[in-house]
Amino acid sequence: MATDHILEVENLTVKYGPIEAVRGTNFFVGNQEVVSILGANGAGKSSTLKALAGLIPHEGKITFLSKDISRTEPYKIPYLGLTLCPERRGIFPDLSVEDNLLLGAYAIRKNKNLIKENIKKVYALFQRLGERKRQLAGTLSGGEQQMLAIGRALMNEPKLLMLDEPSLGLSPKLVDFIFDSLKTINKSGTAILLVEQNAMIAMEISSRIYVMQNGKFAISGNTKDVDFQTLKMKYLGV
Amino acid sequence: MVFQQIIAGIITGSLYAIVALGLVIAYKVTGVMNFAYGYMGMISAYIFFTCFSMMGMNYILSFFIAVTFGSFVGYAVERGLLRPVRNISPASMVIITLGLLLVLEGTALQIWGNNYQQIPNLLNGLPFILRFGGGIIVIPQQNILILGVVTAVIIALILYLNLTFQGKAMRAVAQNEEIAKLMGINSSLMMSISWIISGSIGALAAILVAPQTFVYPDMMLSLQIMGFTAAVLGGFESIPGSIIGGISIGIIENLVGTYISTNLKTTFSLAIIVAILIVKPEGLLGSTKARRV
Ligand SMILES: Nc1ncnc2c1ncn2[C@@H]1O[C@H](COP(=O)(O)OP(=O)(O)O)[C@@H](O)[C@H]1O
Numbered sequence: 361m362a363t364d365h366i367l368e369v370e371n372l373t374v375k376y377g378p379i380e381a382v383r384g385t386n387f388f389v390g391n392q393e394v395v396s397i398l399g400a401n402g403a404g405k406s407s408t409l410k411a412l413a414g415l416i417p418h419e420g421k422i423t424f425l426s427k428d429i430s431r432t433e434p435y436k437i438p439y440l441g442l443t444l445c446p447e448r449r450g451i452f453p454d455l456s457v458e459d460n461l462l463l464g465a466y467a468i469r470k471n472k473n474l475i476k477e478n479i480k481k482v483y484a485l486f487q488r489l490g491e492r493k494r495q496l497a498g499t500l501s502g503g504e505q506q507m508l509a510i511g512r513a514l515m516n517e518p519k520l521l522m523l524d525e526p527s528l529g530l531s532p533k534l535v536d537f538i539f540d541s542l543k544t545i546n547k548s549g550t551a552i553l554l555v556e557q558n559a560m561i562a563m564e565i566s567s568r569i570y571v572m573q574n575g576k577f578a579i580s581g582n583t584k585d586v587d588f589q590t591l592k593m594k595y596l597g598v
Numbered sequence: 599m600v601f602q603q604i605i606a607g608i609i610t611g612s613l614y615a616i617v618a619l620g621l622v623i624a625y626k627v628t629g630v631m632n633f634a635y636g637y638m639g640m641i642s643a644y645i646f647f648t649c650f651s652m653m654g655m656n657y658i659l660s661f662f663i664a665v666t667f668g669s670f671v672g673y674a675v676e677r678g679l680l681r682p683v684r685n686i687s688p689a690s691m692v693i694i695t696l697g698l699l700l701v702l703e704g705t706a707l708q709i710w711g712n713n714y715q716q717i718p719n720l721l722n723g724l725p726f727i728l729r730f731g732g733g734i735i736v737i738p739q740q741n742i743l744i745l746g747v748v749t750a751v752i753i754a755l756i757l758y759l760n761l762t763f764q765g766k767a768m769r770a771v772a773q774n775e776e777i778a779k780l781m782g783i784n785s786s787l788m789m790s791i792s793w794i795i796s797g798s799i800g801a802l803a804a805i806l807v808a809p810q811t812f813v814y815p816d817m818m819l820s821l822q823i824m825g826f827t828a829a830v831l832g833g834f835e836s837i838p839g840s841i842i843g844g845i846s847i848g849i850i851e852n853l854v855g856t857y858i859s860t861n862l863k864t865t866f867s868l869a870i871i872v873a874i875l876i877v878k879p880e881g882l883l884g885s886t887k888a889r890r891v
């Protein structure tokens with residue numbers, strides 16, 4: 361594997377009984393790169409990320425930071441610097457905003473000072489979270505919950521942040537804000553693997569894209585080489 | 599007279615409350631209603647009886663051995679009986695606890711027989727007597743002990759769940775196991791810990807109530823039923839709800855027993871609780887949202 365690849369995936373396959381959701385995909389993410397997996401609903405994007413996070417059974421080889429993590433238990437993955445910000449956010453509704461962030465730092469729980477610093481960083485990035493730190497997370501608006509989910513995923517300082525449809529259900533203005541934040545996060549050194557149905561906004565921040573259809577990549581390449589109109593008509597069913 | 603009954607109700611109710619708490623913490627984290635709960639505690643009461651009365655160990659040491667044994671039983675039941683079927687057939691976990699109830703009852707009968715064994719109160723001094731206005735209230739020292747131990751357990755549990763990192767991680771598993779794993783939380787370990795806590799609370803309740811009920815295989819039947827009722831009344835997933843539920847039932851039961859009929863006190867109390875649940879089906883402090891945990 362190329363040493364400048366933080367993540368390398370070979371022949372990834374995910375099956376739900378007879379349904380083959382991901383069919384032998386190959387892809388990689390470079391150091392500090394932003395890469396997107398695009399595709400219509402049901403293409404197999406979330407299954408791909410869940411497999412990387414170890415949450416669902418899969419076949420194939422996943423190498424992260426030169427370590428084979430294909431069989432690693434899910435709860436051990438964040439300790440390695442790979443974090444998934446899940447689809448539909450998955451915040452803990454009955455815990456406070458700050459407790460949600462603290463739990464994001466579970467993998468570095470021994471380092472209290474680092475946790476404090478990281479909480480400050482998250483509040484600097486998302487001021488609205490700082491203003492609501494004692495509030496129960498379940499009472500936040502959709503946009504704030506997405507900020508919380510991203511902030512929580514950053515708490516253990518991942519080398520690679522995976523995000524599953526962060527734009528889902530948000531107003532265009534909030535989507536712009538969230539994606540600006542992703543740019544900032546990437547600039548500070550975190551690589552990003554993004555899954556999106558909203559191809560336009562995802563392509564704005566990605567250097568490369570993979571377009572998924574029925575569990576396979578139909579096209580892949582540098583963002584600037586892909587014609588957005590063809591992409592939309594042929595693969596995203598918009 | 600009324601005050602005397604209310605105080606007595608609080609004491610009984612505090613036992614219902616910790617049984618409810620023990621049931622609820624295991625339920626919240628692992629999603630299993632444990633129908634063998636009281637009987638797991640009963641085994642620990644026998645362990646206490648064996649250490650203290652048969653082998654002549656001192657009270658405190660016997661107590662610690664029995665509670666530790668209870669925590670081990672909690673661990674073993676979750677790890678050995680429930681976890682293997684957790685992903686195959688979650689519904690059968692409840693059936694397993696029902697089967698376990700029968701096995702534990704039979705085991706106790708085999709080992710210790712069905713005699714009523716006596717264990718003494720730890721505190722046997724003169725009761726406390728409070729005088730005020732025209733009335734007096736008599737509180738046996740053992741009851742002060744029960745109230746003190748129960749209060750300490752409740753406070754410790756609330757502090758653990760709300761202030762420690764591990765306690766918060768346990769609540770995270772209760773709310774969403776998959777997401778908790780994404781945070782790096784070993785959810786299997788948290789499930790074990792929740793049953794260890796639950797098991798030791800069950801043992802504690804059994805040892806505290808044993809001087810009144812005597813030790814025999816079905817000694818925990820009534821406490822288990824009332825603990826379940828307290829948990830249901832509290833919404834089955836709320837810790838404050840379990841406490842309020844337990845104390846309320848204790849008080850209702852004592853008042854009914856005194857002013858209406860001793861024979862009818864359980865029936866009457868359950869009827870009152872059913873009435874409350876008809877008006878407020880989610881329980882006193884339960885949420886209406888359907889959630890596993
Ligand atoms: N838990 C599941 N059980 C069975 N089929 C599933 C499950 N999750 C997803 N699928 C199926 O796998 C395919 C891919 O789903 P998913 O990965 O969620 O797609 P995407 O995230 O691109 O919308 C779909 O056909 C979906 O119905």
Ligand SMILES: [Mg+2]
Nearest residue numbers: 405406407447
């Ligand atoms: Mg999806």
